[in-house]
Amino acid sequence: MSTTERQSDLLAALVQAEVEFIVVGGMAAVLHGAPITTHDLDIVHRRSSENVKKLLDLLRSINAGQRGDPRHLPPTAAALSGCGHLTLRTELGQLDVLCDLGPGEGYDELIDRTVGFSDGDSEFRVLSLEALIEIKKRTDRAKDRLMLAELIATLGEKNKS
Numbered sequence: 001m002s003t004t005e006r007q008s009d010l011l012a013a014l015v016q017a018e019v020e021f022i023v024v025g026g027m028a029a030v031l032h033g034a035p036i037t038t039h040d041l042d043i044v045h046r047r048s049s050e051n052v053k054k055l056l057d058l059l060r061s062i063n064a065g066q067r068g069d070p071r072h073l074p075p076t077a078a079a080l081s082g083c084g085h086l087t088l089r090t091e092l093g094q095l096d097v098l099c100d101l102g103p104g105e106g107y108d109e110l111i112d113r114t115v116g117f118s119d120g121d122s123e124f125r126v127l128s129l130e131a132l133i134e135i136k137k138r139t140d141r142a143k144d145r146l147m148l149a150e151l152i153a154t155l156g157e158k159n160k161s
Helices: 003-016 025-031 049-061 077-081 107-113 129-139 142-160
Strands: 021-024 040-045 085-090 093-098 114-118 123-127
Touching: 003 040, 003 049, 003 093, 003 123, 021 025, 021 107, 025 040, 025 123, 025 129, 025 142, 040 049, 040 107, 049 077, 049 093, 107 114, 107 123, 107 129, 123 129, 129 142
Parallel strands: 021 123, 040 093
Antiparallel strands: 021 040, 085 093, 114 123
16 A cells, blocks of 8 residues: 555544544645655644544554654653644554644644645645745755745646646
8 A cells, every 4th residue: 555545544534533633744735736755644633622532532543653662652642732743653654643833833723724625535624835835934944945846836836727
């Protein structure tokens, strides 16, 4: 099974579990049509107690554990309710669960900067291409600088059509 198929399975599982989330990062770029490769799904989730419970139940059902930790420690409600992020390995692939993208950039602050997507069966929110470009410019990591050129070119193509 390809990485993209696994990411689609993760997206479908999140939607089916009724988790409120926003796709960010590389998969957001791919969904907007950028010609990049990504090996995980990055999401920002709503940190309400009800949504954290839904997310935690789903993560348990797909055997999620900390990526890179030989103990494969499972996520906790406290970690999902906090401010950091978890890099997880699951039966459906790699999932990065971000509580926020930075100070003041959690689910509730970002939701107005998203667009709706559908893969035919599932509907979900994705960070807008403009917001993704802004965030990648700000992070100034080498891998983000490489992706930035592709994101800007993709936005230029979208604006032409």
